[in-house]
Amino acid sequence: MIVGVVKEIKPDEYRVGMVPAGAADLVSAGHQVLIERDAGTGSGFLDSEYTAVGARIVDTAKEIFAKSEMIVKVKEPQPVECAMLREGQICFTYFHFAADRELTMGIVKSKCVAIAYETVRDRERRLPLLTPMSEVAGKMSVQEGAKYLERPMMGRGILLGGIPGVEPAKVLILGGGVVGTNAAKVAAGLGAHVVMMDVSLDRLRYLSDVMPANVQTIYSNAEAIKHHITEADLVIGAVLIPGARCPVLVPRSYLKLMKPGAVIVDVGVDQGGCCETIKPTTHADPTYIVDGIVHYGVANMPGAVGRTSTLGLTNATLPYALRIANLGYRKATEQDPGLAEGMDIHLGVVTNEPVAKMFGLEYRPYRA
Numbered sequence: 001m002i003v004g005v006v007k008e009i010k011p012d013e014y015r016v017g018m019v020p021a022g023a024a025d026l027v028s029a030g031h032q033v034l035i036e037r038d039a040g041t042g043s044g045f046l047d048s049e050y051t052a053v054g055a056r057i058v059d060t061a062k063e064i065f066a067k068s069e070m071i072v073k074v075k076e077p078q079p080v081e082c083a084m085l086r087e088g089q090i091c092f093t094y095f096h097f098a099a100d101r102e103l104t105m106g107i108v109k110s111k112c113v114a115i116a117y118e119t120v121r122d123r124e125r126r127l128p129l130l131t132p133m134s135e136v137a138g139k140m141s142v143q144e145g146a147k148y149l150e151r152p153m154m155g156r157g158i159l160l161g162g163i164p165g166v167e168p169a170k171v172l173i174l175g176g177g178v179v180g181t182n183a184a185k186v187a188a189g190l191g192a193h194v195v196m197m198d199v200s201l202d203r204l205r206y207l208s209d210v211m212p213a214n215v216q217t218i219y220s221n222a223e224a225i226k227h228h229i230t231e232a233d234l235v236i237g238a239v240l241i242p243g244a245r246c247p248v249l250v251p252r253s254y255l256k257l258m259k260p261g262a263v264i265v266d267v268g269v270d271q272g273g274c275c276e277t278i279k280p281t282t283h284a285d286p287t288y289i290v291d292g293i294v295h296y297g298v299a300n301m302p303g304a305v306g307r308t309s310t311l312g313l314t315n316a317t318l319p320y321a322l323r324i325a326n327l328g329y330r331k332a333t334e335q336d337p338g339l340a341e342g343m344d345i346h347l348g349v350v351t352n353e354p355v356a357k358m359f360g361l362e363y364r365p366y367r368a
Contacts, residue, residue, distance in 0.1 A: 001325040002032045004068030006061040007039040010075045012283035014042030014306030015313065017072040017093065022318045024053035031325050034058045034068060043310040065089075070329075072321055074313065075300060082106035087347065090329055092321060094118055094133075097344055097355040098245040099272045104345070104359055111348040113329055117317065119243045119352065120342035127242060129320070129342075131178050132312035134267075136302040138182025138238065141265045142171070144301070145234040146190070148263045148287055148294050155294055156261035158233050161191030168192045172228050174220065174249055174274055175238030176203045179267050183236050188212050195228050225249055230257045237266035237274040243344065244354035245272040252276045255291040263294040270299040334368035 003026055005018045016039050018026075023033045033055040037047060047057045058064050065071065065084035073093035077085065082103070085091060087110070095116040097104045107114050117129035127134075142160070149169065151157035162168030171187045173180045176198030187194045188211065196211070197220035198204055204217040211217070218224055229235060229250065235258075239246045246268040255277065266273040269280050277290045280299040287296050302309035320339060323332045333340035343366040344352040356363030 001069045003070050004034045004064035007036045013303040015074040015310045016040040016043050019314045020049040023055040027054035034064050043306040085110035085112040087111035096270045098358045107345050114345040115342045116344045121338035133302045134178035135182050137267045138179040139186050140301045141183045141236045142186040145265045169233040171234045172232035173236045180238035188215050235264045239274040243352050246274045248276050250275040255293045260292040265296040269297040
């Protein structure tokens with residue numbers, strides 16, 4: 001199979017879909033690997049490192065799209081990239097369709113084979129290709145939130161961990177999954193008072209057992225969120241419903257209950273976010289203020305730490321890319337039902353039910 005890796009063109013995106021070690025594995029398995037020139041430089045990987053393992057450097061994304069049977073990316077195809085996808089071509093990347101009708105319709109129109117990292121499942125029903133980036137985003141959410149609590153950033157002027165004699169910041173984390181757990185570890189490690197909320201009692205019991213004493217677990221419902229948000233200096237949205245839009249847990253009316261200069265970091269913004277007033281922002285212009293509350297809505301947070309993120313992501317995605325290349329996508333998805341769940345749009349048909357419902361499109365289950 002001819003596998004193509006293009007340079008990411010989303011603003012401030014420094015990750016790359018494949019590292020040289022991954023290209024080496026594909027070449028060793030008998031496949032051709034095309035890398036767009038300078039695709040890896042944002043993550044610290046030089047073209048010479050790819051050519052040393054047998055990959056070929058190509059000058060333009062257009063040529064890679066034209067020649068490749070499978071495109072391996074990081075972020076969702078941008079409009080110019082959607083226009084270059086063709087019928088039957090595999091695109092293996094993050095899509096997050098439920099938050100983007102234009103993207104969904106662009107991929108439907110292309111009739112490509114869209115396998116989404118974020119909906120692939122493993123045997124334990126976990127999300128193995130989402131997990132590494134959720135770990136990065138969870139840790140970064142506290143790092144960024146702490147920065148924007150500073151007064152020059154229009155925050156409250158609060159040091160997250162406080163100092164002796166001065167109480168620490170209060171951090172409210174909505175969601176106890178991978179993002180929330182990593183956020184809580186960092187916030188607690190810095191000395192903040194942390195409240196984690198989730199709708200799973202089993203998950204709350206587990207978190208209560210493993211988290212330090214400055215982390216409190218609370219069952220999530222509207223009244224509990226409304227109560228705790230009034231005390232929070234930093235709110236982290238860590239909610240995920242695989243393949244679907246995030247539910248709105250923080251309506252705009254709650255902002256008036258919050259402390260002026262408090263910060264909201266909504267990690268789920270690329271799936272609509274759990275805060276009604278969140279919207280996607282960029283690393284170049286990451287925040288805005290609504291009703292006195294600082295909103296941070298960067299939709300590709302891990303892109304800022306491109307090397308760490310790329311290594312973590314490709315550790316997880318490479319085995320799947322190899323399987324697809326070795327077997328073809330039909331046989332690969334037939335043998336691995338969890339990979340088949342990543343098939344969100346197939347040859348112009350929406351095969352992810354939440355996405356179809358979100359946009360009123362016809363849904364047909366994918367069958368390998």
